[in-house]
Amino acid sequence: MGKFVVIALGGNAILQPKQKGTAETQYQNIYATCEHIATLLKSGYKVLLTHGNGPQVGNILLQQDEAKEVVAPMPLDVCGSMSQGFIGYMFQRAMRNVLKKNNMEKEVTTLVTQVKVDKNDPAFKNPTKPIGPFYSEDEAKKLISKGYDMVEDSGRGWRRVVPSPNPIGVMEEKSILQLIENDNLVIASGGGGIPVVEGETLEGIEAVIDKDLAGQRLAMDAKADSFVILTDVDHVYINFNTPEQKKLGKITVAEIEKYVDEGHFKAGSMGPKVEAALRFVKATDQPAIIASLNSVLDALEHKSGTIIVPE
């Protein structure tokens, strides 16, 4: 198998649900992630990185709301760009520090990335993307009465949800490919990319694109040999969180589609990951992997994680 991989990093690689989102905590998590990336680079992999921003963009939006009497609040697309900038900066700094420690040299570049969506996407009428902090049920009820959309997120508490339209094109695709050709470690489409709609002019729109679905587009456009989704669980499970839960190892498109139809993978968490992986395998005939960050090298060698193959 070729060694060019697109990696979509889950929000947990940057901030775990129970952690306070200080800059230092997020930098330390990103530094630990970069050590895994360095292991891949040492093993000869070429990496294009994308990452989530759910906790971060939600926190930035909350800051806008809390300070709105003092400074003009920024809309969600601008908050998305802020999250790309600060997370990209932390990756660039941490990666350079990790590379230096390992006596390696590489340019590390973050690209502010706009991703095209359809303004008539039905997702705008049905918010599903959890962002920001977790709340208790009582707190969630108060926020619902203020007009927020809230859902219970995978047994971990309540979170605000916003629309998450389907990504249909990466505006900066050519620049990303040029940077990769010049041997840069590129961080692109952070937080799924800033959602924009294209008419007479390009306009930002208030939403948060799923980074796994946007990562799939990136992997397809960049002709990656493999698309890897890293999260905080070691495998995809059927009957997740029940006594009958069972992990999925190597599995074909047809086999996992049967589980999709049976409703094993929830919207807003495992659902989009499986959907993104399936889209990649079907479009390219290359494997897609869903695994935990800690076992990324084993997963790339198909020794761990859920490996979705054409047949």
Ligand SMILES: Nc1ncnc2c1ncn2[C@@H]1O[C@H](COP(=O)(O)OP(=O)(O)O)[C@@H](O)[C@H]1O
């Ligand atoms: N069928 C399933 N198999 C594995 N994990 C699942 C499943 N359904 C829901 N999950 C949940 O999905 C979470 C990962 O999704 P999410 O929190 O969106 O990840 P990330 O932020 O890392 O992208 C896991 O922590 C797990 O709680």
Ligand SMILES: NC(=O)OP(=O)(O)O
């Ligand atoms: N944008 C996005 O998908 O973020 P998370 O992975 O943090 O949910």
